[in-house]
Amino acid sequence: MDKKQSSITALISSFGRAYHAQFDEPKIFHDMKARELMNDEEYNRISGYMIGGINFFAPDKKAEFASAHEALKWIVQTQIAPTPLARAKYCELMLENAVQLGVTQYVLLGAGMDTFAHCNDELLEKIHVYEVDHPNTQHDKRERVKAAGWTIPEHLHYVPMDFTKDSLQDELKKAGFDFSKRTFFSWLGVTYYLTKEQNKNMISSISSFALKGSSLMFDYADELLFESNVKRVQNMLTMAQAGGEPMKSCYSYEELEKMLEECRFLIYENLTTEDIEQQFFSNRDDDLHAFENIHYALAVVN
Secondary structure (H helix, E strand, O other): OOOOOOOHHHHHHHHHHHHHHHHOOOOOOOOOOHHHHOOHHHHHHHHHHHHHOHHHHOHHHHHHOOOHHHHHHHHHHHHHOHHHHHHHHHHHHHHHHHHHOOOOEEEEEOOOOOOHHHHOHHHHOOOEEEEEEOHHHHHHHHHHHHHHOOOOOOOEEEEEOOOOOOOHHHHHHHOOOOOOOOEEEEEOOOHHHOOHHHHHHHHHHHHHHOOOOOEEEEEEEEOOHHHOOOHHHHHHHHHHHHOOOOOOOOEOHHHHHHHHHHOOEEEEEEEOHHHHHHHHOOOOOOOOOOOOOEEEEEEEEO
């Protein structure tokens, strides 16, 4: 990854949120700022890649689309946007609950192109936000924020970190993190791309310093991911591999529960694909539906 480039998965997720904010109704998650993190040339280039990939995504449907815009809409709604939208919405709902219960710190692990700190002025007055990500991705994000003309809020702290090498505790300490306060951690779109050992190391690292009652929200793939015969799941695996960020980990609920317990976490809530569909995608008349084999978990430090 070039130092000026972001993670491709972070950029594609941001594109999905930006497209949804512009064209879809009703909104699942309204990211008003995502589009501003991409210039027109880049946005149009990604759109073109998507449209040009229709033979990969669904060769049998190509003839059904009357225009390139219709093809793009179908690709984004079915292949790209569902998980980034629903997991962001669920995460922010859980964060709001945590803040009402006294949490004053929010740590985004693998923050990517997240815009939370630029869209929630009122909530940001109550909490400090720590965006943790790979130095390359974070460098690119900060350049995009600068290009968009955004002001960096006083309560936003950037924490560059290589998840495979650096200590989360040490890097947060450098950024002014208060270890005496309960914290809400989000870890979105990351667990798939790490080995099980790396995932456990990260969760263990959090539990080693997080105050009792702190919480962690993350998404993960279930144990059927790599054997799925669902076309869009196979597409997701193929795209990740081709993009140089292959998916490596999936879990049964029992396996996940055991790992979390070994790391001093208890599962508070686990949303299955069916739960996610009912909570965030019900009563829609478009192609947005919960992604197969993807689950969301909220765990609390015991």
